[in-house]
Amino acid sequence: MRIAVVPGDGIGKEVIPATLPALTLLNEALGLGLSYEVFDWGADRWLGTGVGLPPGALDELARDYGAVFLGALGDPRIPDMAHGRDILLGLRRGLDLYVNHRPIELKHGVIDLYRENTQGLYAGVGGSVGRHGAATVAIDECVYTRETVERFVRSCLTRLRAAGRRKVTLVHKSNAVPHTGRLWQQVFRHEAEAFPELEASEEYVDSFCYHLVRDPKPYEGVLAPNLFGDIISDIGAALMGGLGLASSASICPETGFALCEP
Incomplete structure (x- = not known):
């Protein structure tokens, strides 16, 4: 399984890098067959380009990945959370994670x-x-x-x-x-x-x-x-x-695709 890793904003950029070594260790020790790629979707990209989810992102995820690992979204520079809605709600609806x-x-x-x-x-x-x-x-x-x-x-x-x-x-x-x-x-x-x-x-x-x-x-x-x-x-x-102890997964039961958050 390939995992799309999205650190996102704020504490997400601290939490996700701390989890990846553990994920790598588990992958090697248990032979899980996982690989991952980090994506820069978040406030910095939105402020620089006005883009939350890039064109074709949903098709790429559905075709080439089995899950998204998302850190956090939210930045005081974007008080209306426009980028968060574009990314998070876009993933939920676009991948039918109901x-x-x-x-x-x-x-x-x-x-x-x-x-x-x-x-x-x-x-x-x-x-x-x-x-x-x-x-x-x-x-x-x-x-x-x-x-x-x-x-x-x-x-x-x-x-x-x-x-x-x-x-x-x-x-x-x-x-x-x-x-x-x-x-x-x-x-x-x-x-x-x-x-x-x-x-x-x-x-x-x-x-x-x-x-x-x-x-x-x-x-x-x-x-x-x-x-x-x-x-x-x-x-x-x-x-x-x-909240740091509350994990969650947004799932499409028909495809098995999941958006997981720590």
Whole structure:
């Protein structure tokens, strides 16, 4: 497998060079057959050229690589994170990395958190109306297709069953966001029927976050839409001891391609 290594910005340029010698040692000791190439995608390149993902990058990755190892994106010189959206969201959508797996490793065991990674409020649908340089109306729309939710839920339930999990919880907010919330509920209930080994439950996201902090032990597998999963994953990192202990992988189950972040 060839790995595309993207140190990115800030601490990523410290973390990634520190991990590569360990990766090389593991590769040699275990005969993993890995090789990697470092790419300069990040804030410096964006400021110099205005380019985040170069033309043809997605085709090259899909053709010649099996994974991306990404450090971090974010730079105070680019306050709107335009380059981060171009690179990170471009990779997620362009390579169809619709399952984000963020294991929450705690003393009692591991909670497998799965976050839908391509749609929802991060779909980029919306706009703003401004007056005298200030936004007077701002709209971001939450967009989910049944196909996306179905394949995400089905894939996650399959992974949880294979891992020997016994319980799965859907996190949503259908009482306040009824249209996408109910779509998630309908799909989850239907798909869960094919997985009788898993005890299926549902919680509103605010209640779930409260219970996760107070007592995470009842949870084994958690499924969440994009925004909720983003928030929950950082709560999980705090429970572990910090973001530096929270690994993640954004995966396309059909191709096996993964975007991995320390």
